Amino acid sequence: AQTVTQSQPEMSVQEAETVTLSCTYDTSESDYYLFWYKQPPSRQMILVIRQEAYKQQNATENRFSVNFQKAAKSFSLKISDSQLGDAAMYFCAYAGGSEKLVFGKGTKLTVNP
């Protein structure tokens, strides 16, 4: 079975600085997708960024980018120019052949003014 591990229960960053959230996963599949979701206090799950495993190029969405290391099964999220609105729980997720999403336990990000 696939597993997703987020080793940082909590992280903090100063406003305007850069922070990196870690995620590792375990799978024997070759075709899969990886996602980062943001969950603010409203509890709404918001898709931040996705990466297809067959693509070598790292995905980027404005201030959010990933470092996808397929051989190492690592998928970290970098948030640049952090804003107060970035404060939330961040979940790394995996989707393979079974269609369902497998989530990590999350990282709580605090942004300090």
Add this chain to the structure above:
Amino acid sequence: NAGVMQNPRHLVRRRGQEARLRCSPMKGHSHVYWYRQLPEEGLKFMVYLQKENIIDESGMPKERFSAEFPKEGPSILRIQQVVRGDSAAYFCASSSLWGTGGQTREQYFGPGTRLTVT
């Protein structure tokens, strides 16, 4: 384009009662997923449905839980004889495609239903 709708947003039930959670997928989406989030935990997959079919229920507890997605109307997650351990946030997500070759498998989430069992 309206997003995924879930109702109710909050539901309080006493032990032994039934809970019915509803989910209307995004327009044009025919795949629905249910996830449960316990306090301080990530989301855990429960069941994946298409119209009138249960595709994968590997995450559903064997007893008291059932789900359906009828031809017409919302998907329903039903919990019979609720216990305190059922207290959680239940999220529904929908997607439009299942396939290979670069097709996105993005799942769009509803706001969740927070179930409290007293």
